Amino acid sequence: MEKTMIKGKPYVQVNExxxxxxxxxxxxxxxxxIKTKVVKWSEEKNEIIVQAWITDQTGRVVGSGIAHExxxxxxSFVNATSYVENCETSAIGRALAAxxxxxxxxxxxxxxxxxxxxxxxxxxxxxxxxRDENLTEMMDTQEASVDPYFI
Numbered sequence: 001m002e003k004t005m006i007k008g009k010p011y012v013q014v015n016e017x018x019x020x021x022x023x024x025x026x027x028x029x030x031x032x033x034i035k036t037k038v039v040k041w042s043e044e045k046n047e048i049i050v051q052a053w054i055t056d057q058t059g060r061v062v063g064s065g066i067a068h069e070x071x072x073x074x075x076s077f078v079n080a081t082s083y084v085e086n087c088e089t090s091a092i093g094r095a096l097a098a099x100x101x102x103x104x105x106x107x108x109x110x111x112x113x114x115x116x117x118x119x120x121x122x123x124x125x126x127x128x129x130x131r132d133e134n135l136t137e138m139m140d141t142q143e144a145s146v147d148p149y150f151i
Contacts, residue, residue, distance in 0.1 A: 001102060012102030014093035020101050021054070030057050034095070036088050039066070046071035048084055052091035054099045065094025 001020050003010035018034070025032040032054060039049040047070040054063035067090035069076075071083040078086050097103045 014089050014096070017093060017096040017102040021096060021099075026057055032056055032062070033059075034092055036091060041084075046083065048087045050087045050091040052088070052095040054095045063095045063097075063099030065091045065096070065098055067091040067094060 001012045001016040003012050003016075005011070021032055021034070034052065034054060036050055036052045039051050041048045047068065049066065049068045051064065051066045053061045056062050067087045069079055069083045069087035069090065071079050073079045073083070076083075076086070093102075
């Protein structure tokens with residue numbers, strides 16, 4: 001399967017995983033399946049959760065995955081216009097990974113890897129900047145000094 005380099009690590013994209021499934025598991029008339037379902041969709045918040053399953057020829061689930069996407073995710077340019085489609089693709093990728101396809105080097109989706117890296121970098125900046133303020137706020141509670149059983 002073709003791999004893409006993300007932050008110096010090889011990653012098998014979902015389209016490559018799907019092709020691998022179609023070419024290697026079953027024939028044209030009796031192949032493994034991919035099923036998806038919207039678990040939750042909040043059109044007001046513009047976010048969605050999708051679950052995907054990989055099934056064998058008998059319909060038995062052999063891999064599953066779930067994904068959550070938001071249209072306003074600052075780490076994803078794709079989500080601005082296609083968060084629903086991106087979510088389904090991510091869920092399928094995770095289901096294929098759970099089945100064992102494309103996980104030689106990574107289990108997460110390409111967007112997850114890039115998003116996680118961006119979020120970690122932003123969190124490091126925020127933690128460093130606000131650490132002292134947050135600790136002071138957390139420790140200054142009236143209830144804790146009044147109630148000895150307060151946890």
